[in-house]
Amino acid sequence: MPVRYCHVNPTAKSIVLIGMMGAGKSSVGCCLQRRMKLPVVEIDDIVASKFAMTISEIFAEHGEDQFREAEAEVLRNLKATDQAIIVTGGGIVLGEENMDLLRRLGVVVWLDGDGETLFRRALCTGNRPLLQGENRKNFEEILRTRHPLYAKIAHLRIDTSVLTDEEVAVAILSKVEKHNRPRQSPIPVTAHE
Ligand code: S3P
Secondary structure, three states, rough: OOEEEEEEEEOOOOOEEEEOOOOOOHHHHHHHHHHHHOEEEEEEHHHHHHHHHOHHHHHHHHOOHHHHHHHHHHHHHHHOOOOOEEEOOOOOHOOOHHHHHHHOOOEEEEEOOHHHHHHHHHHHHHOOHHHHHHHHHHHHHHHHHHHHHHHHHHOOOOOOOOOOOHHHHHHHHHHHHHHHHEEEEEEEEOOOO
């Protein structure tokens, strides 16, 4: 009987953006939304609305641990079948359980960049509780700790250092398309003909 090889399509549903503060996840998420006509799910926004507080207020009043627990809870409640652009907070990779939760949602794209660029961007976009005092050394330390975690969880990595948000969005779409292309599986299936 002839043997064929079946094609395996990972059929990833969503695009999940991870990366350090200042990587441009929210802005790139908006660019992707315009191009893909998909909803954007901002995990930080959902957490903030649950507490009816800003992220800084949550950190100040409830502490980082409670923020992390709420962040994981939001993630647990996202359905893998709902296609969206999912924008995460920079520290989401700190939760061990979050790794699998994120990867089951779709293609995980790590927006990376050089430390100086990320720090500069993070300072001028938004009020971040972990960036109090604009401490570059502290930022580098956080980046060093998280780098291997981003690398471990991501399916794809994009260096955003010299790219505009639109260019990053275009690069993501091209890489995701290649990533989702059917691949030959080494699992043989028996042909019926
Ligand atoms: C955090 C990043 C923030 C937000 C919170 C914690 C982090 O999101 O979730 O302040 O630990 O890096 P952005 O990555 O969008 O800044």
